[in-house]
Amino acid sequence: SQQGEEDPQALSIQEGENATMNCSYKTSINNLQWYRQNSGRGLVHLILIRSNEREKHSGRLRVTLDTSKKSSSLLITASRAADTASYFCATDARLKSGGSNYKLTFGKGTLLTVNP
Amino acid sequence: SAVISQKPSRDICQRGTSLTIQCQVDSQVTMMFWYRQQPGQSLTLIATANQGSEATYESGFVIDKFPISRPNLTFSTLTVSNLSPEDSSIYLCSVEIRMIPYEQYFGPGTRLTVT
Numbered sequence: 088s089q090q091g092e093e094d095p096q097a098l099s100i101q102e103g104e105n106a107t108m109n110c111s112y113k114t115s116i117n118n119l120q121w122y123r124q125n126s127g128r129g130l131v132h133l134i135l136i137r138s139n140e141r142e143k144h145s146g147r148l149r150v151t152l153d154t155s156k157k158s159s160s161l162l163i164t165a166s167r168a169a170d171t172a173s174y175f176c177a178t179d180a181r182l183k184s185g186g187s188n189y190k191l192t193f194g195k196g197t198l199l200t201v202n203p
Numbered sequence: 204s205a206v207i208s209q210k211p212s213r214d215i216c217q218r219g220t221s222l223t224i225q226c227q228v229d230s231q232v233t234m235m236f237w238y239r240q241q242p243g244q245s246l247t248l249i250a251t252a253n254q255g256s257e258a259t260y261e262s263g264f265v266i267d268k269f270p271i272s273r274p275n276l277t278f279s280t281l282t283v284s285n286l287s288p289e290d291s292s293i294y295l296c297s298v299e300i301r302m303i304p305y306e307q308y309f310g311p312g313t314r315l316t317v318t
Contacts, residue, residue: 120306129207129295129311130246175245177307190236190261191307193246 093176093194101202106163108197110176111156117179117189119152121161124173124196133161133174168203205230205298207310215316216286223282224313226296231276234299236307237269241292249294252279286317 093110100106110119118137122130136143136152136159143150149162163170177191206229216222226235234253238246249269250258258271272280283290293314297307 122309130297130309132306132308135306190248190251192248195245 093174093197095197096195097198097200099200099202100166102166102168104166104201106166106170106199106201108161108174108199110159110161110194112159112176112178112194113157114178116154119150119159120177120179120191121148121150121159122175122177122193124175126172130175163199166199166201168201171199171201173198205232205300205308207296207298207308209296209310209313211313212311213314213316215318218287218317220286221282221284222286222315223280224294224296226279226281226310228277228298232298232300233276235273235279236297236299237271237279237281238295238297238309239292240295240312246295249281283315286315288317291315291317 093108098106116138118135120135121133123133124130134143134145134148134150136150138154141152147164152159159176161174173196175193175196177193179189179191208227210225214222236251237249239249240246248261249264250260250271252258252271252273254273254276260266268284270282281294293312295309295312297309300306300308
């Protein structure tokens with residue numbers, strides 16, 4: 088089943104406003120990560136939150152995780168035109184107990200447009 | 204982190220031909236991954252490549268269509284064989300950084316268009 092479903096699919100805001108994107112997933116996870124992709128290029132890792140963490144900050148980014156609801160949110164404060172990109176959440180699950188084998192499953196992404 | 208490069212950055216190929224994509228990392232990594240991103244879609248894992256062993260393919264992807272090489276700890280190739288227009292996608296490689304917690308870092312991607 089699909090992990091990491093983001094909503095909204097698209098979000099358009101004005102520069103200076105805050106942007107909130109949500110992600111839901113279906114099975115237990117070890118970590119949840121957020122990535123940014125500019126216009127069909129490579130992904131940039133933004134932030135990782137562990138399953139035992141509830142909130143994490145990095146600069147203008149704030150990520151929350153609610154494992155009881157299997158959901159996460161990414162908040163970008165004081166948005167800039169350069170924040171225009173697609174944002175993906177990705178969940179991981181270990182394939183072998185105690186091993187390093189795991190895979191990431193990506194959601195469909197939120198296309199954020201920040202208008203100057 | 205790691206610096207990852209991919210070649211080519213983009214290509215236009217005719218159906219029935221093949222394209223080999225190279226992924227180079229500036230440090231030794233154990234795990235490398237290949238993803239496909241179809242137009243307007245999210246990323247789908249094709250396979251996981253460990254150095255010195257056969258790649259592990261995800262459901263829906265087979266070695267005959269997507270052969271992978273992993274000759275050393277800094278390099279991997281993905282070949283997309285017998286191309287059809289449905290193979291038009293962005294192909295990305297990523298690497299696992301072996302620290303806790305595990306993170307993946309991505310190359311810039313290869314945009315393939317099949318005509």
